[in-house]
Amino acid sequence: MTEPLHRVVRHEGGSVLATLVRLTGDISLAEDAVQDAVEEALRRWPREGVPSNPAGWLTVVARNRALDVLRREAKRTQKEGDAVLLDEVTASFREDTTDSMVRDDMLRLVFTCCHPALSMESRVALSLRILCGVSTVEIARVFLVPDATVGQRISRAKKKIASAHIPYRVPADHELPDRLASVLVVVHAIVTAGHHSPEGRLDARADLAEEGIRLARLLCDLMPDEPECAGLLALALATHARRDARLDADGELVLLPQQDRSRWRLDEIREAEAVLDAAIHRRRAGPYQLQAAIACLHGLAATFDDTDWPQIAELYRMLERLQPTPVTRVNRAVAVGEAEGAAAGLRLLDDLDEAEVESWHLYWSARAELLVRVGRPADAVEAFERALACTPNDSDRRFLQRRRDEVSG
Amino acid sequence: MPRYAALIYGDENPADLGDAQQWAAIMNEYNDFGATAGAAGVLAGGEALQPTTTATTVHVNGGKGGEVLTTDGPFAETKEVLGGFYLIDCADLDEAIRWAAQIPGAWHGRVEVRPVVDFTQQ
Incomplete structure (x- = not known):
């Protein structure tokens, strides 16, 4: 009996909560009410059977709970303002909640949880907690911070939403580009943490990437006219499809050329491609669509040598125009190194402002690999040393040591 | 006077x-x-101000009308000093940030937006 309940809470808990946040205007009160409703379901569903519309049932029970709390509060404080507010709230509680209202509620909650006035860490924690229903303990486990830290981030964010009056609404059209970017970057951070979080537990990390994909699907569903939502989903799917090949049996990092491609999930890569194709027809290119296109080209190449490097180099050139970050430039240099030869790639790296990249290990390792290929092993070993000096995680460090020894030996 | x-x-x-x-x-x-x-x-x-955990710092990149950047938390640099303040009545934080971004200090420096304590709600 807890099985169907678990499923409902997992898949529809977010939207039940979103409706309650709209009705009460208070995230904490809404959370408590939904929690009470879930506990009541645990007691009643085994006896009475699962209702035909479980999410609707939870919403009704939760809003009755919230109403009780508000009534008690109004009686305790005896404030006129509260009584008037309560009447308004009660009136809106009686309205039927339609599917499109639930979608709007969810969309509003997404924008609230990802508001740019909240820190990135808070946005990520709050989104996982509120939108995905991931527990504080699980979030702490993936990000390798104490439970209390995550709890504090979430409670601070909720307090700021309430006291600074961060609005619970969908941004107007002219605000949407900035605000959507702030949402997409949160979901991207969740997916990326699922793949790269330093030494976090593997299963927890895969779960996290899947939560990120679920959020990206939700965004596509809520904002079907925004091609960057689809771009992000495609990127997440194509990257996650390579999860089983990214580490070897000993948990060591395996780079793209050496990955066992039979372990890639081709069906997921094809889904990414289909999602991306539909988005591209809108002819509004963006960074996520471009990165997704690159990930799909890698995913669909039968072998490393079959990779369409000229096309990937061109996509990176377009990405660099939109997003001239050191990360994009280094990636483009690597692609150009494959498409036009190591010397051409190295020239692009030479053009970079070294101050921007000197403490980034992937710059040094990319440089080292290109130096190996142009026949400058001594310079390559030096670049590997520079990479090792700034590599944060053990798996990367062991990999770089191995490469350095191969080149110097 | x-x-x-x-x-x-x-x-x-x-x-x-x-x-x-x-x-x-x-x-x-x-x-x-x-x-x-x-x-x-x-x-x-x-006015009494809400704690700094409710603060948002606004900066406009590249002069008037430029890109509006918001950061969670108070203004924490030591080089720049408090140079003035406005009290603005706004519907919500979005509107407050929009007005803060039009204060010249937002591109010449930073503007910290902090909600005022509403004692009728305490």
Whole structure:
């Protein structure tokens, strides 16, 4: 009996909560009410059977709970303002909640949880907690911070939403580009943490990437006219499809050329491609669509040598125009190194402002690999040393040591 | 007559604020000051600010009308100093950020937006 309940809470808990946040205007009160409703379901569903519309049932029970709390509060404080507010709230509680209202509620909650006035860490924690229903303990486990830290981030964010009056609404059209970017970057951070979080537990990390994909699907569903939502989903799917090949049996990092491609999930890569194709027809290119296109080209190449490097180099050139970050430039240099030869790639790296990249290990390792290929092993070993000096995680460090020894030996 | 701003600095420890008795005692002190200064006719206005955890710092990149960047938390640099303030009545934080981004200080420096305590809601 807890099985169907678990499923409902997992898949529809977010939207039940979103409706309650709209009705009460208070995230904490809404959370408590939904929690009470879930506990009541645990007691009643085994006896009475699962209702035909479980999410609707939870919403009704939760809003009755919230109403009780508000009534008690109004009686305790005896404030006129509260009584008037309560009447308004009660009136809106009686309205039927339609599917499109639930979608709007969810969309509003997404924008609230990802508001740019909240820190990135808070946005990520709050989104996982509120939108995905991931527990504080699980979030702490993936990000390798104490439970209390995550709890504090979430409670601070909720307090700021309430006291600074961060609005619970969908941004107007002219605000949407900035605000959507702030949402997409949160979901991207969740997916990326699922793949790269330093030494976090593997299963927890895969779960996290899947939560990120679920959020990206939700965004596509809520904002079907925004091609960057689809771009992000495609990127997440194509990257996650390579999860089983990214580490070897000993948990060591395996780079793209050496990955066992039979372990890639081709069906997921094809889904990414289909999602991306539909988005591209809108002819509004963006960074996520471009990165997704690159990930799909890698995913669909039968072998490393079959990779369409000229096309990937061109996509990176377009990405660099939109997003001239050191990360994009280094990636483009690597692609150009494959498409036009190591010397051409190295020239692009030479053009970079070294101050921007000197403490980034992937710059040094990319440089080292290109130096190996142009026949400058001594310079390559030096670049590997520079990479090792700034590599944060053990798996990367062991990999770089191995490469350095191969080149110097 | 010259006008002065009296800016109030202090420890910000939520644990202390949790102590209702201590909080009430401090409020009494402020009420006393308000009554005395009000009677003397020197008080032109004043507000209590919400804690810095509710603050948002706004910066406009590249001059007037440029990209609006928001950061969670108070303005924490030591080089720049407090140079003035406005009180703005806005529907929500989005509107407050929109107005803050039009204050020249937002591109010449930073503008910290902090909600004012609404004592009718306490």
